[in-house]
Amino acid sequence: MSAEHMRRHRSLSGLIRHKAAVVSHMRSQGTVLLPADGPHASRLQQEVQRHNPGRILSFGLMEGADARVIHVTGVENGQRVKARILGETTDYVVPMLEVHAPAMSAGVLLAAKVLGYSLKDCSELYSSARNYQTSGKLYRIRKHSMTFHLYDQTHRGYFEGFLSTCQLAAQLPPDMTRRKIAVLTELYNLDDNVGHRYDLNRAARLLKKAGLDRIYTTHRFAEHAGILPDGVTWVAIEKLDQLTATLRHTLQDGDFLLLHGVWKANLSTITEQLLQWSEGYECLY
Template structure:
């Protein structure tokens, strides 16, 4: 973070110096919510979690070098006291982040949203931006009202780009995040069914995702909305933004386009990038045809930053997977391939994963281990049955459904009359591991996909860690 004295932080956060905090003491290190990450010059933010209370670790954070603690109750350490509990501490954190961004006029803020693919696209974007200049981006899916300002506060005077993933669980959430760090460039990937249960309907999801482009500055001030031309709901957001629109996709009308898309034998896309009147071949290191749209979104940002097709293609080809449990492909010594895509799931990402499995399987025997998709509301049953039908239609040999809430997937597969595969319903992760250990043979391929609460990454870890060592 840029260096700020405690009295200045108190002014920004509307807090009061207490304990041994001195007005001229300076925070010039990271802002953290985990006392184990405290370092000399850092600011420790104490929050009450479900299992632990950060206030209990205030002394430990200061002992590790933290200059002060931002908190909602007095602690035995130099601190900045905020009245009102955790909600007000989070609000104070947001105010601090906004003030820091305001002092970094040379940093471009780029926001990425969508129903699926946000983290992968953000990871890809951060990698290619680092070729141009110092870049700050969140780890994993650090994309909410706490992770967002914490990421922003890692920026300093040297930062050229701040690449942010913005998520929403309701209308107004993205608008709030954009007020913390106003973006110049906004990327909208897609509008799907993720969190349908919380939003209520797809129209509300469209409204929420569009808050990103509404927050952009006008075109004459450099605002750019990067929109997916292949998603009608996304390209329709052009009417909601004052920014210049830059479209991407497979459509002929797209400003940044992919032609001649195909997958290699390892499921990695290659295509011809067409942008700015030029073309260049691209070979991605990421797995799955759905990665083409993620890559095109990043290509559009690079084009806006003045890069030509050749440079963009080279940057995309060098970038690789970063965040865990997203199309992680591991081959065991016995030739069994494990595709761990277990971080999360919604109907769109399930479909993409099953299409990828079909490509990777080729003549191999394929297993799809699927958990339920959370937060679908009234669409829960129908969407799970649809995924089951797609699994069968894509030629999965063995479908393993994990948990009672995934029962609709098995029913959907059973409704496909000419499917010759098998369905195995198991209660939990332990049963799934047992079934796979019993049935897997050399050269088989297994894909794991489900919402985060299903915990299917544990299946992958056991199959890779235990089985590979035997």
């Protein structure tokens, strides 16, 4: 739960009310699954209870969650997760690198168990799960003797997504990264969230921890240029064709390229052009 589309919701309280209202027409014997983590989890649960008296189950990292992640370790292109789902313990692979992916997987398996599916079978299948395009896609790309990774987070471009991209960059395993290069637009939709105060200090801290070697910016990033860490190589390029050409010239074997931008900036065309330019690629998720 994070502040987004604030022009419509007016406030965070309004956003929580509107989100919770989707359960208004559920039958009383229905089940609602809610995240247990985050500063707004309890407020969301209270609002849901006001709209519907049915059963509420929670998932996440917090003690007491009905589906709780117990342990996480890194594996190639993913994370191995141990979780306890409604009293049953399971161990499985989440084929995604995002920090929030284990908690989200616990919610998916909780839903499966509530619907009567075998937790064991669903856990074994999870290694083949794939992200929605709006949740981030990871590619391994080949060109001549060069292989690099591309992480595409360009179809939504909301503030929490930027923070997540920085966290992902910070925890990348060394064998995946010779250099970390990012392409950024403004951190959130400026027109859709006029007047809302985001925690740009936190954004600056996470961007610094990401350990980026080079940052390219475009569109309206200048509005957030104050978050750039000292000493990082920063290049502003307005035209996407020029930016793509620069990346083709700059990328080296072992690089990890991260793209994060609002959908209006159309950064997805950079991904499309790099995939077309390649001599082969694999969508890892």
